[in-house]
Amino acid sequence: MSISYIPGNGSYIDASESAGVIHHHVLSVLVENRAGVLARIAQLFSRRGYNIFSLAVAPTDDSRFSRITIVVDVDSAPLEQITKQLHKLINVIKISELDPADSVECELLVATVNADISSRGHVMELVALFDGKIIDVGIDKLTVLATGEPSKLDDFSELLSSFGIVELQRTGRVALAKLERQSNKLKNTTGRAG
């Protein structure tokens, strides 16, 4: 199961990129997999006036727990206060703030675009360029799918829009911390040298 909310413009870091400031932070929240937990989190955000940019929820490999990936708008409240309030929820077990530099992110996009005889080839070419797939074919429309980094999907949807997007849905990002790159031995050596 996955529940998601995508704001109207479908873009994640449009304003921040131009200003060179990141306004959105990704929180990976491990919660107990129980009825009403999502409501508690959504309600906390609403009550305290925090903005959710996107939200993705699904059970983890351990069915007792779910992982919620929340992209928060830190213009609405300091991130520290948001995480502290989240921690007060009894069903919240662990919160990790994922720095974009130290995490891998992925998102899924499906879109129905206009693709009559004249433009169909161009759309298919674009989908191929973005490693996407065509998952449904109509007389004058195609439904396409792509996955990847949110910024890549931003580009994809922007390019698709020139053909005319009929409907578009994104899942909101899911993310995990990046893995260790260095072996322990190597780290020790570096440590001594430093």
Add this chain to the structure above:
Amino acid sequence: MKLTGAQALIKSLEMQGVDVMFGLPGGAILPVYDPIIDSPIRHILVRHEQGAGHMAEGYAHATGRPGVAMVTSGPAATNIVTPLADAYMDSVPIVVITGQVATGLIGSDAFQEADTTGITMSVTKHNWLVTDANDIPNVVAEAFHVATTGRPGPVLIDFPKDVANAEMDWYWPTSVDMPGYKPNTRGHSKMIAAAVKMMFESAKPVFYVGGGVLNARGSEALAELVEITGIPVVTTLMARGAFPDDHPLCLGMPGMHGNYTAVTAMQKSDLLIALGSRFDDRVTGKLDGFAPGAKVIHVDIDPAELGKLRRPDVPIVGDCRSVIEDIIRAIKADPDAYQQRTDISDWVKTVKQWQEKYPLKYEQPALSGVLKPQYVIEKLRDAVPSDTIVVSGVGQHQMWASQYWKFNYPYTWINSGGLGTMGFAVPAAIGAKVGMPDRTVWAIDGDGCFQMTAQELVTASMERIPIKVALLNNSYLGMVRQWQEMFYGERYSEVYLSPDLPDYVKWAEAMGCASFRVENAEEVGPTIEKANEINDRPVVIEFRTDSSEKVFPMVPAGVTNDNIILGPEGLNGK
């Protein structure tokens, strides 16, 4: 052993040591009321569900043990939302059990159905909807654990009727397993060392003591710390009594209606040592201009309070008592640092001068003249045992009670601080008296508040809970009137209540109370004496007080605490 869900619920409450619960039965909770007949738990039948919630709060405030209330579904559950919100704001441990329609009917708009867990999510520390009778002992154990540990607060158990009727195999859990709930009670030793260092470097320190010290049962530890350091103390509205008012270093209440010395000492200090207080707007005034020169050590068991409004220089997450004891230990461990600490005697002298120069003041004209509410409170204070529990509602009378009473013992002052719930006094006083039957309990109430929940005096009469009520009848919603007089050009909009409609003496009598009316200063003392003699039923004394009397000092909304108005004469200067 097979039990029904209802029996298991009552047995679980017994296992938790519950001796009394406040409630009112109804359709969905009916099955649970049957085993109450066979239980040693005393059930007090209220007249309105809000009363049950406030009684549970009063009980918890007075005893330190969680208060329990039980009501049915739908309208009963919504009626108890106010006490839940009140308890959430003031960190009061109460456990509320609500009936719910059968699980199969949930979501079908059944009779007396309400989404109780949804409605109460934002005013409880946590809530549970029980869907399986086998979960009952675990849920009850978890609920009491959550309500009473960490930062205390209200919890709610929503209990569907079919779960109450289902059978389960009885067990009692030896521990609770809540992976997401592990409150931290011990302060970090590095932070404690940093706090001690900062305290010793400060020339103008103030202890800013809040309700967290009372919740942590930390009054004795605080008294020792004050003796060692000689630092003056302010006690917020929620902390009155946490440090004795008669102590020379006690400055009393700060805030919007705090006294000049408490307000100004904080404002001019160079170090605020906030212990279980939360920089509430009624204390800080305009936040940007609050104690501008002060560093802040902030101790609170709730990490989210640290930096929520004012960024602390030394944040300490922990139970106030444990942290205070650790601070004392750290001070004793380093006598050299203690010897070399900054001398604060000039500061203490300055503070004492303020106290002498700017005491609280009011004028009671000739004994036959119009009666001042402050006079009533002073007379009452001097005529009752010093450990009397005082319970107030919300408004002018609450501020006067907090200002003019002398609180020298912890847990003798019970009021609705954060939420400001009118009508709190009568039911909370009943709950306090039930928890502390050997103590004298006086409610100091206003006429507006009294009319909201007075029907619980019927409960008090029926259950023989002899509380006493000092009703300060100024025939107005006094605090609103004060604001309209001061800030709305004396345009009084919907604040007049009438002095004798209802006839409070007859009303109280009709509810089974002894009742008196006092109209001038002369009669105050003798009538209180009469009330003190009555211990077999509740007593209500209606004091007809001056409608035009205002609460001073006052820091108007939206300005800094430097702009404190000391009395009515200060208004003319504007």
